[in-house]
Amino acid sequence: MEQISFLAFDLGATSGRSILGTLRDGKLQMKELTRFPNQILELGGHYYWNIFSLYEHLKAGMIACAKEGAKITSIGIDTWGVDFALIGEDGQILGMPLAYRDLHTTGAPEEYFAKVMPRKEVYDLTGIQVMNFNSLYQLYAMQRDHSSPLKAAVRALFMPDALSYMLTGKMATEYTIASTSQILNPRTKKMEAKLLEKMGVKGSLFGEVVPTGTVVGTLTDALAAETGLDKVPVVAVAGHDTASAVAAVPASDEKFAYLSSGTWSLMGIEVKDPVITDETAALNITNEGGVEGTTRLLKNITGMWILEQCIKEWKKEGAEYSYPEIVKMAGEATPFRSFIDPDDPSFANPPSMAAAIRNYCAASGQPVPQTHAELIRCIFESLALKYKDILEKFRVLAPFPIEKLHIIGGGSKNRLLDQFTANAIGIPVVAGPSEATAIGNIMLQARAAGCVGSLQQMRDMIAKVVETETFTPQDTAAWNEAYYKIKHLLK
């Protein structure tokens, strides 16, 4: 069989990568071409993404790809969710996109519900969990604050769509990334204009939603010449990184839950149709769009963010640890001493994460973790117990028995946390692939090129080539006891 190659750009909140994916005889090979930092830029009291610098990094990735001599069939881009760029009448990108950690949305959902539309109506229309940073509330805050880019905008493009626009000059709103915004109606799969119009924002801001796999356009003449790639098509893959990752779960049937583990931990199940009920509203569970019309019924859990922030802080203080060192330190610390609810608002963006953990433990009458090892142990055990708490909710909602948890994404490489999670949830954990997002991006390009058929066929192919490790529950009685002891802390 001849080989076929694709270029994937996978951008996260802290770093991005360009990956060359090649399918040969039904086997996928991946090569990382470039890796680059992505950082929130603080300016004038606001947090932004430097989309122009990201564009430079994409260009460098394309140049590296051309140098490899690989003839690529298409390019696909996935990023984190909810953020967007604004486009003016003349097609210009209006300033830098605000980052979802900007504080302008603090309290914005409550204001929106009081002034624009009640919470129940918003959830009924969108089925999306209420979180301050959803695109809907970002737009509300911008409108409230008289944002000049918003006033001048005729179009908004979510991050992957905005980057595709920079590469092709063509605009498209891809379905999975639109589905995270809390502006899309998952039943009609269209944007719900009245959510915007009722607060005075143009209902047509995001345009028509296109299905995953649509060709957005080809590289502009200028980029084709500058990078050395031909006028390659850019495909709207599952632009939402989590959707790409979930598409790459190496599962053989539907009886699984997934945990996409990175800065965020996204836990949920895959179902055929949206589930929008009083129960899901009360649990604040989200219905995001998946591949092949599936619904990703999931919940955001604050994931490695807490550890990442501690690591950053300790580095500034002169203590730098490798990942294996971190895992070793946690493994050697005393078990079951103190716990946090990772989703407590005090961990959203505190000046010092270590201090926030210590304050939380003191305020909840627990031993205060002193050493770095104690802090890390507290984070890992707390995450495992939070995963159990959320999984219990999905067990009730799932129309099938959940037989295992697939942990995918970078966090799946943390074998200690994988084992803790299996111990806490009492069912096997299948860890890997850690590269799920990039694999999903590449396979969705392969699907658009007609090399793979169904989602299941894609997953079967992935299962054949990726390495996974299964963790069987141990010490379940001790973990259960710990869970019931701290359950009251988990909101």
Ligand code: LRH
């Ligand atoms: C993970 C993620 C998640 C969103 C968050 C903003 O990268 O896309 O699914 O909720 O970023």
